[in-house]
Amino acid sequence: MSYSYARINLDKTDYSKIHMSRSRQVVSSKLLTNPNPQQLNEIYYKYCHYHKFNSVMPLFDKDYRENDIIGYYDRDVLVAFSMIAVYDDENAEAVQFAWDYADPKLQLGLKTLKHECAYYKEKGFKYLYIGGADEYKNKMDGLEVMSPVSWIENRWTIDGFEKVPGK
Numbered sequence: 609m610s611y612s613y614a615r616i617n618l619d620k621t622d623y624s625k626i627h628m629s630r631s632r633q634v635v636s637s638k639l640l641t642n643p644n645p646q647q648l649n650e651i652y653y654k655y656c657h658y659h660k661f662n663s664v665m666p667l668f669d670k671d672y673r674e675n676d677i678i679g680y681y682d683r684d685v686l687v688a689f690s691m692i693a694v695y696d697d698e699n700a701e702a703v704q705f706a707w708d709y710a711d712p713k714l715q716l717g718l719k720t721l722k723h724e725c726a727y728y729k730e731k732g733f734k735y736l737y738i739g740g741a742d743e744y745k746n747k748m749d750g751l752e753v754m755s756p757v758s759w760i761e762n763r764w765t766i767d768g769f770e771k772v773p774g775k
Contacts, residue, residue: 613741614752618728618733620749621722626719635681635716637720643673643677645667647686654709675692676693687710691703697733718748
């Protein structure tokens with residue numbers, strides 16, 4: 609199986625920045641200007657443990673300093689973060705997302721990605737790269753899947769995902 613990469617064309621999205629509320633909870637976000645690597649590593653550990661990943665790429669203190677870190681809060685408690693690499697005025701990449709799953713009912717995954725689309729679109733970016741073209745990402749507006757030579761020929765396709773063996 610080959611690996612396909614994806615991006616979101618922000619011009620084709622109309623998402624709002626996050627402000628989810630429930631009867632007793634409010635989830636908010638903010639750009640962390642001085643992120644605490646130990647606190648973020650604890651969230652990352654819980655995220656990896658929850659998903660039972662066999663192997664993960666470690667996150668280094670330098671990663672937190674050199675990328676945008678968007679923190680997500682349940683009331684006043686940091687429960688999730690996204691690490692976004694900014695390449696230029698038009699292109700950014702969602703490098704890592706993690707949350708502690710203390711309250712799975714928050715369902716933060718796609719909600720935070722939609723927030724990031726709105727945030728970076730508002731800042732004038734054209735594309736948010738999102739790594740692998742995983743099937744669940746097909747729910748995102750503006751999704752574009754890169755064919756093997758599309759980056760060379762400037763041809764981006766949106767013709768679906770590769771089938772996962774056995775699915």
